[in-house]
Amino acid sequence: MTYTASVVGGSGFTGGELLRLLAGHPEFEVVQATSRSKTNKTVGHAHPNLRNLDLRFSSPEELESVDVLFAATPHGISMESIDRFRDAADTVVDLSADFRLSSESRYDEWYDGHERPELLAESVYALPELNREQLPGADLIAAGGCNATATIVGLLPLVEEEILTGDEQVVVDVKVGSSEGGAGGGEASSHPERSGVVRPYAPTGHRHEAEIEEFLGLDVSFTVHAVDMIRGASATCHLFPGEPVSKSDLWQAYRGRYADEPFVDIVAGGGGVYRYPEPKSVAGSNRAEVGFELDASNKRVVAFSAIDNMMKGSAGQAVHAANIALGLEETKGLELTGFHPVGAP
Amino acid sequence: MTYTASVVGGSGFTGGELLRLLAGHPEFEVVQATSRSKTNKTVGHAHPNLRNLDLRFSSPEELESVDVLFAATPHGISMESIDRFRDAADTVVDLSADFRLSSESRYDEWYDGHERPELLAESVYALPELNREQLPGADLIAAGGCNATATIVGLLPLVEEEILTGDEQVVVDVKVGSSEGGAGGGEASSHPERSGVVRPYAPTGHRHEAEIEEFLGLDVSFTVHAVDMIRGASATCHLFPGEPVSKSDLWQAYRGRYADEPFVDIVAGGGGVYRYPEPKSVAGSNRAEVGFELDASNKRVVAFSAIDNMMKGSAGQAVHAANIALGLEETKGLELTGFHPVGAP
Amino acid sequence: MTYTASVVGGSGFTGGELLRLLAGHPEFEVVQATSRSKTNKTVGHAHPNLRNLDLRFSSPEELESVDVLFAATPHGISMESIDRFRDAADTVVDLSADFRLSSESRYDEWYDGHERPELLAESVYALPELNREQLPGADLIAAGGCNATATIVGLLPLVEEEILTGDEQVVVDVKVGSSEGGAGGGEASSHPERSGVVRPYAPTGHRHEAEIEEFLGLDVSFTVHAVDMIRGASATCHLFPGEPVSKSDLWQAYRGRYADEPFVDIVAGGGGVYRYPEPKSVAGSNRAEVGFELDASNKRVVAFSAIDNMMKGSAGQAVHAANIALGLEETKGLELTGFHPVGAP
Amino acid sequence: MTYTASVVGGSGFTGGELLRLLAGHPEFEVVQATSRSKTNKTVGHAHPNLRNLDLRFSSPEELESVDVLFAATPHGISMESIDRFRDAADTVVDLSADFRLSSESRYDEWYDGHERPELLAESVYALPELNREQLPGADLIAAGGCNATATIVGLLPLVEEEILTGDEQVVVDVKVGSSEGGAGGGEASSHPERSGVVRPYAPTGHRHEAEIEEFLGLDVSFTVHAVDMIRGASATCHLFPGEPVSKSDLWQAYRGRYADEPFVDIVAGGGGVYRYPEPKSVAGSNRAEVGFELDASNKRVVAFSAIDNMMKGSAGQAVHAANIALGLEETKGLELTGFHPVGAP
CATH class of the missing domain: 3.30.360.10 (Dihydrodipicolinate Reductase; domain 2)
Structure with a gap:
């Protein structure tokens, strides 16, 4: 079975990394990538490594229905848009800081006022080494910093x-x-x-x-x-x-x-x-x-x-958690080997 | 069907890149990687990206029989060892300069004395964009500079x-x-x-x-x-x-x-x-x-x-040519997407 | 004798390099450095190498009278401000492209409309290897690209x-x-x-x-x-x-x-x-x-x-030309040795 | 008055930095730079920033008499050669680790056996912020790590x-x-x-x-x-x-x-x-x-x-200490300003 996926905030770095991973993932099909600043441009316009991906950015205002929505937007956007995200998708994986902490008091200690504090207890911190047991079936997942x-x-x-x-x-x-x-x-x-x-x-x-x-x-x-x-x-x-x-x-x-x-x-x-x-x-x-x-x-x-902060530190962790949430083999689409030699890096 | 492969000169950079590609290639199984200087050490010792590869370097003196031998040795070694390489493998893909040029006179113009000049006319220059027609069935292939x-x-x-x-x-x-x-x-x-x-x-x-x-x-x-x-x-x-x-x-x-x-x-x-x-x-x-x-x-x-000089410029080209030589789908094992952003690079 | 000098556009890279050179030049005294965006901030705020320079950026609107004014502003500013610059200083050395070419027709071929074309014939291209004879006494000098x-x-x-x-x-x-x-x-x-x-x-x-x-x-x-x-x-x-x-x-x-x-x-x-x-x-x-x-x-x-594009390619060339224009020893203040090893660079 | 100086180990990085500083120092004249591997080659051969220095490396076997000898040799060389160094120069400034610590027991705790432990109590650690009072007149000075x-x-x-x-x-x-x-x-x-x-x-x-x-x-x-x-x-x-x-x-x-x-x-x-x-x-x-x-x-x-590890961290510190040891103005020859922008660095 193939799951449909969308990436909101697809023209940023983590959005691009999600697209790289999902495009090579045998169980996901990317049906939408949004970008406010690059609407209608090809994904390759923002991410030259993905020139061969036949996909254009659409506006974040019109979300398609998908199985999984990955949100790679700046901090604060997801909490504003979370209802729209959840309307569009069964599972939401957020890569911002909006849903990482578990309580409003902790959030307020470090950030400025949460718009949807009631969801903090509901969301699951993505890191599988920590939370593998809580991930299956989770529908609001927050990738760690x-x-x-x-x-x-x-x-x-x-x-x-x-x-x-x-x-x-x-x-x-x-x-x-x-x-x-x-x-x-x-x-x-x-x-x-x-x-x-x-x-x-x-x-x-x-x-x-x-x-x-x-x-x-x-x-x-x-x-x-x-x-x-x-x-x-x-x-x-x-x-x-x-x-x-x-x-x-x-x-x-x-x-x-x-x-x-x-x-x-x-x-x-x-x-x-x-x-x-x-x-x-x-x-x-x-x-x-x-x-x-x-x-x-x-x-x-x-x-x-x-x-790699873009992989284990964000997009890779998000896909890893999504795999577990959906009951897929957890390494699926992530068996990528790094490089040697490689620069910076 | 799976083809067995070996990499001679596996601890160098192009050798490591071959191992990265072959380890992820669904039709190849790496059975040997040799290294004179790192005999008995794990592949991960030389190539930290390949720590999970369960393989140790063996001596180049004892070559196992394989379907395809990739030689990633310094210039001059392959021409000395070519009989041993061909005894060990049906197909030899050489990544050095030894078999790139087509005649002894051209070789002598640019290098110093070829030991097996009669093989120059036989070898096929690997670049598929140039030589796709000559590659099927080729048993001595020279990846380009x-x-x-x-x-x-x-x-x-x-x-x-x-x-x-x-x-x-x-x-x-x-x-x-x-x-x-x-x-x-x-x-x-x-x-x-x-x-x-x-x-x-x-x-x-x-x-x-x-x-x-x-x-x-x-x-x-x-x-x-x-x-x-x-x-x-x-x-x-x-x-x-x-x-x-x-x-x-x-x-x-x-x-x-x-x-x-x-x-x-x-x-x-x-x-x-x-x-x-x-x-x-x-x-x-x-x-x-x-x-x-x-x-x-x-x-x-x-x-x-x-x-990427390590990919299209050597190891990727070599695998691409081997795919064609063996009648495999030519992009097999090479569908890797690059990175964005990435450094040097 | 000491010449007073000012740097208009002192918070940019070439402006900072001029300040580095002039601060170490035995015959110049920097009396003003202007910056529109960093008015009232110390020079060290923009250029951490110059933390010990006891000077704050002033507004480019109020130019002090000096012997030599160095203009390190974006292209187009100097031609607009040239009368103010020349009112403030006997000698103007411009580091932009505004006065490099010698005729309006050549300028129009490469740029868009010069506001003071009559000055193009008057200005002297700074490069001493080319124009050493024309520099003595020159009062409008254009450092080369x-x-x-x-x-x-x-x-x-x-x-x-x-x-x-x-x-x-x-x-x-x-x-x-x-x-x-x-x-x-x-x-x-x-x-x-x-x-x-x-x-x-x-x-x-x-x-x-x-x-x-x-x-x-x-x-x-x-x-x-x-x-x-x-x-x-x-x-x-x-x-x-x-x-x-x-x-x-x-x-x-x-x-x-x-x-x-x-x-x-x-x-x-x-x-x-x-x-x-x-x-x-x-x-x-x-x-x-x-x-x-x-x-x-x-x-x-x-x-x-x-x-070094910041030295011979702009600020160093400008000071070299100013030295010659004023009749100073031409290497004065420029005897700086580079580094080894040094990075990028 | 001008002091004569030599640099032993002049083709290494700290040796080159010493030569850069001493060549621009108004009170020092470099009369010798030695290099075992580059004997008879110009200083510019090793240090391209010093191409204009009219000096060739000589053998470390024949030391000229100087006022100050700077030793920029690998650890262990200075302790072997210290008598020859002191015969050649009134003041020796060593940039290796050989004379930094003050006692044989401390040395043995961190290194392997000192050949001239009696000198450890005599040498002065160069860092002026720490040891300014002990430096005047010191004739064996050890630049810090x-x-x-x-x-x-x-x-x-x-x-x-x-x-x-x-x-x-x-x-x-x-x-x-x-x-x-x-x-x-x-x-x-x-x-x-x-x-x-x-x-x-x-x-x-x-x-x-x-x-x-x-x-x-x-x-x-x-x-x-x-x-x-x-x-x-x-x-x-x-x-x-x-x-x-x-x-x-x-x-x-x-x-x-x-x-x-x-x-x-x-x-x-x-x-x-x-x-x-x-x-x-x-x-x-x-x-x-x-x-x-x-x-x-x-x-x-x-x-x-x-x-800068080459300056305050070795050669600059050495010259700073030498200035104080000889009674010169302590910033002499060290008024160099860094760069902005600059790379790595």
Whole structure:
């Protein structure tokens, strides 16, 4: 059986990535992609990699009926349009921040006023490593933030194994690529100002912290830097367990947790050039890499994780969750391998 | 039916790209990948995108019997080893320069002494846009050079339509990425010396000229620059037809020639950011983009083409040719879409 | 003696480069820098390298009286404001295209309607290698376009030695960095879209052609590509002399012409990594590198040149010309050495 | 008066940077630059920015007598050659790690066996912000490690103001450019493998920790990442003071400490693109930028610092210290302004 799908906000970066994935997915047929600014233009006009896709952007005002609607719109649009989205589709997968948090109070703490707070308890956070059980049959799914996803995947085994109990200092130092800023960009995103940077763009108070706190139960010290890559998010977590841990405790925690996860690989030492998680290694794929090292002298664990922010960090996660929600094989359409060598990345 | 395949020289960049393609190809099963320097290490050790491939490099000394052997070794190795390769496989696809040219005299003009010159007339140049008719059943196939491929694809319609007759000045100014230099690299390829370059690395006398001359019948003025990208080759061809041509002549020539080609797209003007062929647009895919512009005042045609040097320029071309040689659907395993946005690329 | 100077349009890239140069120039004192968008902000707000400069942008409406006014405004502003500029300063150095060409007819051929055409004959094109004799005492000076500068410096010896007579085909294939687009940028200049490009952004009809034709007397076939660097312009000129030339003819032409030029170096072969002109080699300096290679088989000369488009290609050239106009030592304030290693660049 | 100087190890990156600085320094005359691999070649052969320097590399075996010898050799060479260096020069400034630490026991803890441990107590750590009082007259000076320098400059005010007392958790997450790896490079430093990385290359146990511990009296949790830039080191320090601090406490600490330092600027918020320390802002200059932000909810201070690893992080620091040692004006020859815009960086 084939499911019909639409992408609202198809001319942005995550919208384009959804179209790439859905076009290659054997169980989905894309029947509509909307774009307010590029209505009537071909998808290839916005996304040169998709020149061969025979599809034009339509206006977001007239939504076709589909099985699944993916919303890749800026924050705030989905909560305004959610009734229209749900009228048009049985299942809505939202890639914005609108439905990630579970309560109005948490939302208000980090964002400004939710228009449909009653839906927050209803929506399911997409990350399958976290919420695989809640996804089947879900009809309102919220894909996680890319920096939150990288962090959650990196720390989850330590929380589940109670190496982290919530009392420890956890510093999360994230590095992200420029695609996170979305298409369009302003002065700070222009090539001359953005190339070659190591730029603290959210020293404190980044909103993805809210997701980490909610879903890991951890209060983390979170800082995000922009670096010179396009795709990719890398989280380096420095943490200080209350009880001493050994390298084999760590291997056991990560292997135990991720052995059966189709999209998480453990990379921790070994030889060669790529000895720890790197965004380059996963570019273009839905894989997350996680790894760790132990700083014996001061009992610090350094946990690393790397994802492609456009894939595992948004569009790939959304399709992964949709697969599960619909009862499809969960890796379907996501068996894409990354590149080597690849740039930025 | 599934064909068994091996990759000799699997730890290099083109070897890794072959493994990426063959692992995702529904009709091939990779049974061996060799590497002299990484014998017994996993494929993922060299190619972090392929961590999930359950395969270790074996020694090139012991070749398994396969249907198709892909040789991704440095120039000179294949001609030495060709008997061993042919003993091991019914079909050999060589990605080096060893079997590209068709005669010993041409080879000697550009390289130094061929060990098996009698095979030059037998081997088939892989580029399907040029040689689709000769490929079925071929058992010795030579994938073209990446810069030659970009140039040939860019100029082929002009030659076939006799807009170029061989008497005109044709300047080909090529820009290539660092993956062309292969894994390993020396001082000039190190990141501090190679980043941000526009470096004339072959001002004159580049060996890929030989292929262009042989397969297009053109004597081109050829210059290659290294620029700051990893994957990609872009050829800008400046040519001065004897007879005036119009924009619609050009459209006709390119459309006529490439309308049915599955891996060539025409990109010539139009709106948006990506108005002409660009390596970024094709990164990771087997697509070539070709395009053109007309300089009315001095009767110059500027023809552009862009490929991913690792795909259309080597591994993708090799698999494409193997598909045809074996009678498979020719796009099989190559329906990969590139990325947007993507870096270098 | 110290000359007072002002920079109109000081918050743009060339304005910032002028401020960098003038702040370090022993004979100039910057008394005003204007910016419409950043009035009252410190210079360091726009240019982080100049945080220590104790100067705030003022409004361009109120110009102080100075000895030399440098105008680094978008094309079209200087011709509107020229009377105000000349009221404020004895010498005006304009970095836009407004006063580069020498006649209204030539201007109209390439641009749209000049407001003060009578000044075109009066203004002096700044490039000292071309116009050193006309600069002393000049009070209206127009700095050349960066791509034109690279090309003119690269071809000048061939024209003066009559290796080029104006009848030959001359293809000029230019590669430029993103700073050429100026601060601000739009979608095409955003980091995700602009990184890793080889983008034909002016396949034909680039306006800098007008300067090359006017000052070299050559009709060139000119194509400009955007590549992944920030500073730098590199011109590769492919030309076919009517009479055969030898390598030593070329050395003689270039050495004869440039032996005494303080800012032009010949780089043609030799060993090491940097064997031909490269933008990286001159980044941050006012140097131009020129070089050449000879393609014996088809009598082609390939002439290379590389500049920092912000220095030799605009601000450095402007200060160089001002030095000569005022009778200062011409290298004053421009003895800056570039970097090694350096990035993009 | 002019001091004669030599650079041992002049063909490496820091050697080249020393030559750039010394060539432009009004009080130094470079009389010798040595290179084992490039003996008899011009300095410009290794460093294209220095093509105009009329100097050839000589063998390191024959050292000329000079006032100051700068040693820019790999770790281990200086301790072997120190007697020859001191015979040749009154003052030796070493840029390797050989003489940074103050005791044999500390050295042995982090490195492998010192050949001349008795000199460790005698040598002076170069960083003027730390050791300005000990430098005058010093004849054995050790320039600090680049990552240590960035960290020390970033944390020094917090230590001196006792906001940090040595009991707190201090996480230092460093990002560095590829020039830190030096000229030559191996597979991991090749452009295809090194571009676009966020690579944990020293998750724990980086030797620069030793300098931080020694000179700040802090036990830090130190992790170094390679990112895609050439020059630059950026340290993000996450720390948790025992007593609550306010933003104005922090301003007071940093301003009080650095108001009179010629090469340290405080960048903490404000508007525009460059709101915190960035390597791009200081590229090519001897400036350090320091800044901070306060994470009210969990009492974390995030302290940022950014330097050019080739300048403040090695060659610039060495010249700065030499200026002080010789009694020169300390900013002499170091008044270089960085660039804007600039790449990687």
